[in-house]
Amino acid sequence: KQEVTQIPAALSVPEGENLVLNCSFTDSAIYNLQWFRQDPGKGLTSLLLIQSSQREQTSGRLNASLDKSSGRSTLYIAASQPGDSATYLCAVRNFNKFYFGSGTKLNVKP
């Protein structure tokens, strides 16, 4: 069974810092990996999708990498802003099933 782990569980940084969120998974036979953002009491917003054949994806200040062989993905956030404060979740797809990590709660202080 796929296990997805996200470290750290919580992170507090001053505005302007670059930061890295980590996601690891135990079964490397994945179709893709997706990073989401979740604001308190809200649904999930897709940030980046990396196919199993890709190494990274970029969108604005966000960059996600994927190393399937080692079972790891990182989400890099450049020049963090208070508006980036949210919980970040990663999810991997094995065939027809999706498995989520428990998330990293990010607080960016002004």
Add this chain to the structure above:
Amino acid sequence: NAGVTQTPKFQVLKTGQSMTLQCAQDMNHEYMSWYRQDPGMGLRLIHYSVGAGITDQGEVPNGYNVSRSTTEDFPLRLLSAAPSQTSVYFCASNLQGAYEQYFGPGTRLTVT
């Protein structure tokens, strides 16, 4: 497009009651799924469907039923609610294949 819609937004049930959570999407996605999210935990897959008439179990299917009679709708039924089913429920959809998932806004369910 409305995307993925869920109703109701909030619901309180008594133990033993039954109810149906509604989910609909207007993007012609083949794949739809239901998750529950508990405090401090990620989302866990309850049931999923790869197309009309086809459903399968996820990680935590006990106590829930689903059916998929149309491409657009994927209701989740709680047959006899239990306090352990207190959670936030999310519905999601995506095109079949390695495409991104789109999520509904969630239903917050409390069972007393």
